[in-house]
Amino acid sequence: MLSHLTGLVTVTLVCLGIIVGLGLTRDDRRQLQTSYAQLRNINLVAVDANKLSAQIAELFIAGDQDAEIREARDSLLSGLQRQRELIREEQILASEPDAPWGGLDRVAQMETKVRQIDAARLQIQAHLRSGQRAEALQVFNTEIYHQLGQVLLELVEEATIRERAEVAEALASSARLSERAVDLAIGLIAVVAVLGVANIVIMNRAILRPVSALYAGAEAVGRGDLTHVIDNSSSDELGNLSRRFNEMTDQIRLQRDSLLQAKSTLSQQVDERTRELRERSEALVASNDRLRSVDASRANFFADISHELRTPLTILRGQAEMATRAADADAGVMRHALGDIVRKADQMGRLIDDLLFLARSESGSIMVNRTRVVLQDIVGDVLLDGQNMAMRPGVRIRPSQPSEPVEVRGDPDRLRQAVLIALDNAIRLAPADTTVSLELAQSEGHAHIRVRDQGPGFTGDELGSAFTRFYSARPSRPRSGRGLGLGLSIAKWIVDQHDGAIRIDSAPGRGAVVEITMPLAQRAVA
Known part of the structure; x- marks a missing residue:
């Protein structure tokens, strides 16, 4: 009877300890899940903010696009509303629904900033419609680019620090739970030992071994060894207690591993979102620089x-x-x-x-009508046009082409225009008593048209920007004497429409070779 009473008291205490431990761990897990949801949502808010900024930046390139901007703005406001709801849930879990929370103030500040950005966007559109691009850029840089980036980074940094602190607190709570379990086990062992002394005559050998095993298990748990298993297959009360102790250590181990995994995942997510935010910020800076470069050009x-x-x-x-x-x-x-x-x-x-x-x-109003074109015909027409071009005395045009037809699919008028642009550049810059070569060849399924001259060649700046629209060498840079740079950009557009490529091989003082490459037309099957 005494042994049954001892077993009943022991099992009751163990059950209470397990219930308390599981309840505390469940609350910690809910708190961790809420913190992770807030961090994930604030990163989505950061992405939406960058998207809104990028959409406003595209006003300088693509013009008015109110639908996309409103969509980005509404998505950002929805994310902030979701952040407010998550903070409310965290208040409820913390049993402080009416306490002031700094996160709600940050969300309110962000919503205010979004409305200020939207007002700045309306100013930008008004400036752009009235042709005031400089004023629009000034508003963009001061009201959107700098302030948005600063507020957003502060919000992400504060949220990250706070959520990491909450994860650390959850892990500390788990450690405290382990210590409580050890204390509970030691207390239970003490109770069993005291009751066992009174009942030692009857249950001496039957109690000492299980108690020793429980003690060893408690010490193992105290050392942090949550993989220790108490081996007791008996069906009495101490056997049940040992099995319950093993289950408790298994649950603590699983919960600890889950918290560690969640911490690792959270750190990876933070690093990934931070990297994405940095890349998007760099892309925004690059877009802004390109916009300034295009305006200057x-x-x-x-x-x-x-x-x-x-x-x-x-x-x-x-x-x-x-x-x-x-x-x-x-x-x-x-x-x-x-x-x-x-x-x-x-x-x-x-x-x-x-x-x-x-x-x-x-x-997009230029149509390219493709048909089967024999490039020898194109070269012949270009040669006839080239004879009428203004050139220095003694400049000769030397053609070279194969006897068999070289066929491509393309628009003959546009192809003639592209080749004539390259030939006109070469003739216009060719020195007196030199030769300009117009060569046609085919190899590896492609047709090649090359125009060679012995002129001044391209400077470094011109070679890097030869096909850029609106580019022309300024007096402060070395210049070979090649005009406004319109022709080659037109030639590149035409070649691109024919799935081809155009490149320049040149150096100052060594002439230039302009090569146009296009895929050959498929031969008809007889």
Whole structure:
């Protein structure tokens, strides 16, 4: 009877310890899950904030796109509302639903910042519609780029520190639970020992071995060895107690491993989100730099265009005034003046045609109609046009092409235009008494058109930006004398539409080779 009473008291105490331990661990796990959900949501808020900033930045490139901006803004506000709900849940778990929490203040500050950003976005759109790009950039840099990045990084850093502290607290709570379990086990052993002394005559050998095993298990748990197993297969009360003790240590071990795994996962998630945020911030900075570069290039380009148009207009006006003042001029003088006027008008026409082509290519209104084209025909037409181009004395055009037809699928007019651009550049810059080569070849399923000249070649800046629209070498940089840079950008657009590639091999003073490569047309099966 005494042994049964001892077993009943022992089992009751063990059950109470297990219930208390499981209850505390469950609360810690809920707290950890809530902290992880907050951290994951704040990283999503950071992503949405970067998306909103990127959408506003695209106003400078793509123009008004209110639908995408409103969608990004609403997604960001929804994320902040979700963050507020998670903080409320954490207050309830902490049994402090009415206590002031700093997280709610940060969410309110972020919502205020989002509304300020939206107001700044409206200012940017208003400036852009009125053509005030500099003012729009000023608003973007001060109201969106700097302030958003600073507030967002502070929010993420504060949330990360707070959530890591909560994880550490949960792990500490688990450690305290282990210590309580050890204390409980030691207390139970003491009770069993005291009761066993009173009942030693009856249950001497039957109690000492299980108690020793329980003591060894308690010491193992106290040392942190949660893998220790008490071997007791008896069906009496101490056997049941040993099995319950093993179950408790298993649960503590699993919960500890789960907390450690959650901590590791949380650290990885924080590192990954921080890296993504850093990459997006760097991408935003790069986009802003590209935007400034494009604006500067456009400004330089339009200045050059104004100069290029004003020069032939001045010559036209001078020739016309000279002809009108020379009342007794003979027919030869008049024809010479009219010839100069025609040449300058043709030069202006080609420049305007290039500008119109660029504008249409950007708007997507140029159609490329592909048919089977024999490139020998294209080369022949270009050679005929090249004979009429202005060139220095002694400049010769030397063609080279295979006898068998070289066929591609493409638009003959556009291909002729691309090859003529390369030939015109070479002829215009070729020194006197030199040769310009126009070569056609095929190899490995591709057609190759090469234009070689012995001119000044490309400088380093020109070679790196030869196909960039609106690029032209400024007086402060080395310049080979190659115009405004419109032609090669047009040629690249045409070649790209034909699934081809265009490249330049050149160095200053060693001439240049412009090579156009396109896939050959599939031969028809007989």
